[in-house]
Amino acid sequence: MxxxxxxxxxxxxxxxxxxxTWDQVLAATGLNGAYTSLGSYPDEDMRELVxxxxxxxxxxxFEVLRWFGTQAIPLLFDRYPGFFTPQSxxxxxxxxxxxxxxxxxxxxxxxxxxxxxxxxEDQAGGLLMGYRSPRRLCAxxxxxxxxxxxxxxxxxxxxxxxxxxxxxxxxxxxISFSSDRSR
Amino acid sequence: xxxxxxxxxLEENKKLKRRWERERTARLEAESIAERGLRQLYEKKxxxxxxxxxxxxxxxxxxxxxxLHLTLVKISETSEWQLGHAYLVKLIHKQRRLISTQIxxxxxxxxxxxxxxxxxxxxxxxxxxxxGRVLSTGKTAWIADLSTEQNCAKxxxxxxxxxxxxxxxxxxxxxxxxxxxxxxxxxxxxxxEFFLQLMAEIGTQIGRLIERKRTEEQLIHDASHDPLTKLPxxxxxxxxxxxxxxxxxxxxxxxFAVLFIDLDRFKVVNDTLGHNAGDALLIQVAARISASLRQxxxxxxxxxxxxxxxxxxxxLGGDEFTVLLDEPHDPSQVVRVxxxxxxxxxxxxxxxxxxxxxxxxxxxxxSATGYDSPAEVIHDADLxxxxxxxxxxxxxxxxxxxxxxxxxxxxxxxxxxxxxxQNGEFVLHxxxxxxxxxxxxxxxxxxxxxxxxxxxxxxxxxxxKVAEETGLxxxxxxxxxxxxxxxxxxxxxxxxxxxxxxxxxNLSGRQFSQHDLVQQVCQxxxxxxxxxxxxxxxxxxxxxxxxxxxxAGILSELAALGISFSIDDxxxxxxSLSYLHRFPIRVLxxxxxxxxxxxxxxxGLAIVRTIVNLARDLGMEVVAEGIETEGQAxxxxxxxxxxxxxxLYSRPLDETSAHLLLQTQSANVPPRxxxxxxxxSVPTGxxxxxxxQVTGRALPYFDSLVVTCPMKSQPV
Numbered sequence: 001m002x003x004x005x006x007x008x009x010x011x012x013x014x015x016x017x018x019x020x021t022w023d024q025v026l027a028a029t030g031l032n033g034a035y036t037s038l039g040s041y042p043d044e045d046m047r048e049l050v051x052x053x054x055x056x057x058x059x060x061x062f063e064v065l066r067w068f069g070t071q072a073i074p075l076l077f078d079r080y081p082g083f084f085t086p087q088s089x090x091x092x093x094x095x096x097x098x099x100x101x102x103x104x105x106x107x108x109x110x111x112x113x114x115x116x117x118x119x120x121e122d123q124a125g126g127l128l129m130g131y132r133s134p135r136r137l138c139a140x141x142x143x144x145x146x147x148x149x150x151x152x153x154x155x156x157x158x159x160x161x162x163x164x165x166x167x168x169x170x171x172x173x174x175i176s177f178s179s180d181r182s183r
Numbered sequence: 184x185x186x187x188x189x190x191x192x193l194e195e196n197k198k199l200k201r202r203w204e205r206e207r208t209a210r211l212e213a214e215s216i217a218e219r220g221l222r223q224l225y226e227k228k229x230x231x232x233x234x235x236x237x238x239x240x241x242x243x244x245x246x247x248x249x250x251l252h253l254t255l256v257k258i259s260e261t262s263e264w265q266l267g268h269a270y271l272v273k274l275i276h277k278q279r280r281l282i283s284t285q286i287x288x289x290x291x292x293x294x295x296x297x298x299x300x301x302x303x304x305x306x307x308x309x310x311x312x313x314x315g316r317v318l319s320t321g322k323t324a325w326i327a328d329l330s331t332e333q334n335c336a337k338x339x340x341x342x343x344x345x346x347x348x349x350x351x352x353x354x355x356x357x358x359x360x361x362x363x364x365x366x367x368x369x370x371x372x373x374x375x376e377f378f379l380q381l382m383a384e385i386g387t388q389i390g391r392l393i394e395r396k397r398t399e400e401q402l403i404h405d406a407s408h409d410p411l412t413k414l415p416x417x418x419x420x421x422x423x424x425x426x427x428x429x430x431x432x433x434x435x436x437x438x439f440a441v442l443f444i445d446l447d448r449f450k451v452v453n454d455t456l457g458h459n460a461g462d463a464l465l466i467q468v469a470a471r472i473s474a475s476l477r478q479x480x481x482x483x484x485x486x487x488x489x490x491x492x493x494x495x496x497x498x499l500g501g502d503e504f505t506v507l508l509d510e511p512h513d514p515s516q517v518v519r520v521x522x523x524x525x526x527x528x529x530x531x532x533x534x535x536x537x538x539x540x541x542x543x544x545x546x547x548x549x550s551a552t553g554y555d556s557p558a559e560v561i562h563d564a565d566l567x568x569x570x571x572x573x574x575x576x577x578x579x580x581x582x583x584x585x586x587x588x589x590x591x592x593x594x595x596x597x598x599x600x601x602x603x604x605q606n607g608e609f610v611l612h613x614x615x616x617x618x619x620x621x622x623x624x625x626x627x628x629x630x631x632x633x634x635x636x637x638x639x640x641x642x643x644x645x646x647x648k649v650a651e652e653t654g655l656x657x658x659x660x661x662x663x664x665x666x667x668x669x670x671x672x673x674x675x676x677x678x679x680x681x682x683x684x685x686x687x688x689n690l691s692g693r694q695f696s697q698h699d700l701v702q703q704v705c706q707x708x709x710x711x712x713x714x715x716x717x718x719x720x721x722x723x724x725x726x727x728x729x730x731x732x733x734x735a736g737i738l739s740e741l742a743a744l745g746i747s748f749s750i751d752d753x754x755x756x757x758x759s760l761s762y763l764h765r766f767p768i769r770v771l772x773x774x775x776x777x778x779x780x781x782x783x784x785x786x787g788l789a790i791v792r793t794i795v796n797l798a799r800d801l802g803m804e805v806v807a808e809g810i811e812t813e814g815q816a817x818x819x820x821x822x823x824x825x826x827x828x829x830x831l832y833s834r835p836l837d838e839t840s841a842h843l844l845l846q847t848q849s850a851n852v853p854p855r856x857x858x859x860x861x862x863x864s865v866p867t868g869x870x871x872x873x874x875x876q877v878t879g880r881a882l883p884y885f886d887s888l889v890v891t892c893p894m895k896s897q898p899v
Contacts, residue, residue, distance in 0.1 A: 037214045079215075107225040108218050 001043050001135070002105075002112055006035035009046070012071040013053060021056060028052040040111060043135055062139040062165075069143015073151055090149045090156060091177055094127065095119060117141075126176040128161075136164045138171040145175060154178065229261045230381050234388070241388040247271075250392050251286045254385060255364065259288035262378065264350055264366035266295050270308055271362050272318065281308035281318050281363055294345045294369060301342040311336045313351045314363045321360050323382065325350035327373040348372040352379075354386045356393040364389075409498040411462055412469035420497035420505055424557040427509050431550045440517040442506040443546040443564035444472065444524060447576035449502035450605065452539055460534045464541065465502065467532050472496055472504060475527040479520050494520075505564070521545045521579040529577070544571035545579035552582065566594040569601045573653040596649045603633055604658055610634050611666050612835035615844070616687070616806060616828045619820050624848060626685030628721070628828060629667035630835050631659070651693050660694040661703060668711040668718060670838060675717065678845050687719040687749065692726045701740050708744065715745035721772065723751050724762075735765055742767035749806070754794060763801055771798045773824070775809025781818045788818065795822045 010033070014022045026033040029048045035041060047061075050068075054061045077084050083101050087093040094117075102114040115137075118130030131138055142158045149156040155178045162172035237254050244250040255267035267288040270281035283303050290296060308314040316324050326332055326349050343349065346367045354362035364386070374382070407419035415423070427439040446468065453461035476494050495507040506524070511517050525543055532539045546568025554560045567582040580586065586594065603609055613627040633641035650656040671686035678684065694700065708715050720741070726734070738748055749770035750763075754777060762768075773794050780787025791807070798805045807819050810829030819827060836844060 036210065038217050108221040110225075 001041055001046050002037065002109060003035045003039040003041060004037040005046065006041060006049075007037055008072040008075055009049060009053075009068055010035070011075055012068050016071070017057065021053075024056060025049055025052045028056070040109075046135075065137060065139035066143040066146070069140045069145075070147040070150065071143075073144060073147025077151060084151060087152075089152045089177075090145070090154050091127065093148050093152065094129070094145065094175070122174070124176065126174055129173045129175060131171040131173065132164075132169075136171075138163060138165070138173065141171075141173065149177075226261065227377060230378070233257045233261050234381055234384055237385050237388050241392040244392060247389075247393055247396055248284065248286055250389055251284060251362070251364075254389060255286060255288035258364075258366065258382075258385070262366075263368055263370060263372040264348075265292075265368045265370075266290065266298060267364060267366045268299070268302060269362060269364050270314055272360055275307070279318065279360075280306075281314050283308070284362075292369075297344070298342065298346065298367060301344075305338070305342075308363070309336055309339050312339045312342070313349050314365045317351045317353050317363045318360050321353055321355070323350075323352040323379055325374055328371050343367070345369060350374055352382045352386055354389045354393065356390045356397065361390060361393045412466055412498050414469055414473075414504075415495055415497040417497065417499045420495060420499065420507065421557050421561075423495045423507055423509075424560060427507060427550075428554060428557055428560070437510050438550045440508040440511055440547055440549040441560050441564045442508070442517070442521055442524070442579075443548070443561070443568040444504040444506065444543050445545075445568050445572065446502040446528075446541045446543050447572065448541050452534070452541065456534060456537060456539070460537070460539075463534050464532055464539060465498070467534070468502075468528060468541070469496070469498065469504070471527045471530075472506070472524050475523040476506065476520065479516070479523050505561070517547060517549065517581075518579075521547060525577065525579065542577035544568050544576045546571055547579060547581040549581070566598050569598040570594065570653075572601060573597060573655060575654075593649055593652075596646055597653045597655065600633075600646060600650055600653075600655050600659070603635075604655070604662065606636075608634055608636065609659065609662060610837065611663065611670070612837055613670070613841040614828050614835040615833045615841070616685070616826055617832045618825060619807075619810075619816055619827050620825070622832070624684070624845070625682070625826065626687065626717075626719075627671075627841065628687040628835075629663060629670075629689075631663055647691075651691055654693065656691050656693050657697055660691060661707075664688050664704065665707045665711065668707050668713040671717060672711050672713040674842070674845060675714070677842075678849050683714060683717045684845075685717045685719055686713070687721050689721045689751065690726070692723070695722060695726045695734075695737070701737060704741060704746065705744065708746075716747075718745075719747045719749055719770070721749045721751040724753065724755075731762060731765065734762075738766050738768075752808075754790060760797075763797075763803075768803060770804045770806055773805060773807045775829075778807050778809050778815055778819070778827075778829070779811075782812070782814045788822075791819070791824070792822050795824050799823070 010022055013025065022033075026049075029045075029052050031045055031049065050061045050064050054064045057064065059067075083096070083104070084093065087096055098116055098119070102116070105112050105114055115131060115133045115135075120128040120130075122128060129141070131141060138160060142160075145156055145158055157176045157178065159174040159176075160171065161174050162168040162170060164171050236257060237250070240250050240253050244253075251269040255269060259265055259267045265288075269284045269286045271284050272279050273282045274280075275282075283305070285303055287299060290299060308318070310316075310319065313324055313326060329343055329347055329349060347369055348371055349365065349367045350372070351363055351365040353360045354364065356362075364382075407416055407422075408414065409416045424439075424441065427437075430437040431439060449461065449464070452464055473496055476496060494509065497505050497507075499505055506520065508517055508520060511520075525545060528541060528543045532541065546564045546566065548554075548560050548564035548567060552563065554563075563582040567580040567586060570586060571578050571580040574580065610632050611629045612632050613629055615624045616626045616628060617624055631643050631647075633643075633646060635641060647656070650659055667686050667688045671684065675683045697703065704720075708718065742748065747769040748767060749772050750768055751772050752774040753771040755774045771794055773791055777787055777790050777794070781791055782788075795805050804826065805824050807815075807824050807827040808829065810816050810819065810827045810831045812831060815829075816827065816831055833844065
């Protein structure tokens with residue numbers, strides 16, 4: 001996993017719970033915590049960090065990931081405003097992940113293993129998002145989506161219709177946009 | 184103690200935190216720099232890949248347009264420049280202008296559509312715009328922020344509405360700007376050094392393709408054009424004629440005409456002033472004909488709308504030019520064009536300081552005849568051209584029914600005869616004339632043969648009639664006289680005798696009627712240095728019958744030079760004994776038909792005897808023609824006929840064989856024969872004494888040298 005994700009997690013935890021909490025998380029996992037966005041680190045490290053953080057804050061890993069995603073969006077906007085400004089709302093922003101954001105990531109980090117989402121639109125204006133990845137980070141996806149919605153001053157309803165955590169072959173998430181200005 | 188320690192540790196803590204913040208900020212900054220660097224690296228890799236792709240495409244592209252499109256698309260894909268467009272340099276009214284190729288990179292935004300519309304609406308790129316600047320300076324140029332641009336013309340600023348930055352670079356071919364590629368962006372953009380270098384290399388690749396295509400076009404042009412006059416060559420002309428023919432088949436109103444132009448006297452210029460002068464003349468002739476056609480076209484178009492050029496002028500080779508008039512405005516135009524061309528060529532030319540006059544014979548074939556193939560059209564125009572030549576040249580003849588009535592075969596022979604004369608296909612064979620008593624060669628009769636390019640030997644009975652009718656006989660006859668006299672002089676020099684070898688040449692009625700015959704003969708005698716007393720001209724009785732006063736005058740003038748005359752085929756025409764008296768005739772030639780009958784019946788013998796006696800009484804010599812048997816020879820000798828010729832002694836021989844015969848005979852002359860034979864008066868054109876001996880059966884060696892056996896030798 002790219003170092004940027006670890007950096008963002010550290011920032012979010014430290015910002016909300018203090019630097020000591022992050023030290024505590026690191027100490028509990030036994031990881032040294034030296035991450036740079038230029039590097040890539042084992043997926044397992046992320047899993048452990050989330051698990052420990054969940055214990056410390058008294059939440060489930062799913063909730064931590066979702067919360068982390070939501071919190072990370074403003075930090076991402078600070079670093080990469082170019083991914084946000086061309087889009088006017090959450091929906092086109094989500095649709096640009098496959099075609100713009102991830103290709104751009106791969107231009108800088110050709111080794112990055114970015115997921116591909118399968119988007120289908122439903123008649124009511126919602127999006128169905130298919131996701132397959134051994135990382136099974138559908139909670140992070142939900143957090144990013146909700147963070148983006150907050151960025152565009154929107155709310156979304158994110159529903160896990162199928163989930164790999166429940167033994168499904170893939171995750172299938174339905175997203176409905178409560179105030180979709182793009183439509 | 185505790186307080187200061189707490190304070191200092193708090194202070195230490197803050198210091199460490201500040202250091203940690205600095206480190207963190209530095210790390211983030213370093214990561215950001217590194218990411219930008221990685222992003223640029225990616226772009227450069229992509230751009231290098233782009234250059235590679237364009238280099239490959241430049242080698243593989245079928246067209247320049249394909250390569251331009253690929254380049255525009257790739258550059259806009261891999262750079263900040265969102266929209267690209269290509270201009271090609273074209274010469275318009277002698278000015279180099281940038282013309283839109285209408286080739287663009289992908290267009291997917293409103294402002295791109297507007298920009299394209301405005302750009303394509305321009306006749307050519309404005310001089311004040313960026314592409315115009317690139318054309319005039321030959322240098323890459325860009326404007327990073329168009330809002331600061333002051334010198335923009337109004338039209339240009341309208342075109343660039345909504346665009347923030349523009350960039351253009353030149354493509355060079357053959358040392359000149361051949362194309363300009365323009366890129367625009369709705370973002371402020373500055374091309375970096377790497378990008379500029381990349382564009383320069385892409386420009387080089389495109390330039391190479393343009394040069395290669397130009398070379399290809401040049402090769403195609405060269406293959407279809409005459410390098411000397413730059414006119415279309417035969418291949419291209421035939422192609423255009425084929426198209427005209429196809430059109431005419433489909434739309435009978437789409438008529439056409441072909442003018443076949445051949446210069447009269449071109450060969451003289453080539454022979455006297457040299458090939459360079461000949462080439463210079465051809466170039467000027469091509470220019471004159473072109474000018475005549477342009478003049479005609481301008482007049483014909485007067486008041487009508489301009490359309491594409493309706494004629495093709497081509498050089499088929501040598502001094503032959505052809506004009507294809509496609510859909511002439513009216514039937515008289517064809518004649519007018521021919522007339523204009525001839526008038527144009529009639530003015531003297533100045534070639535290397537010499538004033539040279541040539542004129543042209545023009546043959547015309549029109550679609551009205553109804554042709555199936557271009558070769559037929561050219562063939563008929565060619566025939567008509569030779570008809571024009573036969574009519575004296577400097578005129579035109581249209582191939583029509585009247586020409587057709589002359590007979591295709593006859594026209595073909597006429598055309599071929601012209602060619603034969605040009606190409607030196609005529610040869611002379613020489614039949615020895617011998618003294619019957621001794622068998623000695625006393626002279627030769629020159630007989631014309633036509634050695635065709637396929638090496639077939641044609642006898643005069645197959646072409647002399649046409650030559651006579653068309654007047655070509657005058658040209659052919661002149662050649663025969665000159666050639667025979669040249670050879671006679673050579674042999675006389677090589678085989679000197681007390682009575683030099685004679686040479687007899689036949690003269691036709693038409694030749695005889697030439698007003699400058701005497702001058703022609705004098706000229707040949709003078710040019711070839713042959714002794715006039717050794718030259719004999721053979722005429723037929725019919726020649727002497729027309730305008731006897733004139734005949735008498737000419738014969739006397741030539742006889743005064745020493746030239747002698749024979750009456751050929753004596754006794755077969757409408758003989759009038761009175762002319763024998765009036766004219767300076769020195770020899771009668773007994774026709775072969777009488778000789779053939781000499782053994783068979785008394786009548787034949789009586790005729791020959793009468794002729795021999797008549798000649799003797801009038802002081803003339805007699806030569807018997809067509810002696811084939813010993814019996815005939817004995818009879819003739821018995822009748823005191825002194826000289827003869829025929830297969831018994833030798834068939835007509837080519838120059839080499841005749842020369843060999845003279846050599847052999849010269850070596851075999853027994854010295855005593857010289858003493859034994861007293862000198863006697865021998866008329867010119869007659870055998871002289873002291874010459875090598877020939878006997879019919881003594882010549883098997885020479886018989887075997889002569890491959891062909893003429894059935895009948897027709898005199899020229």
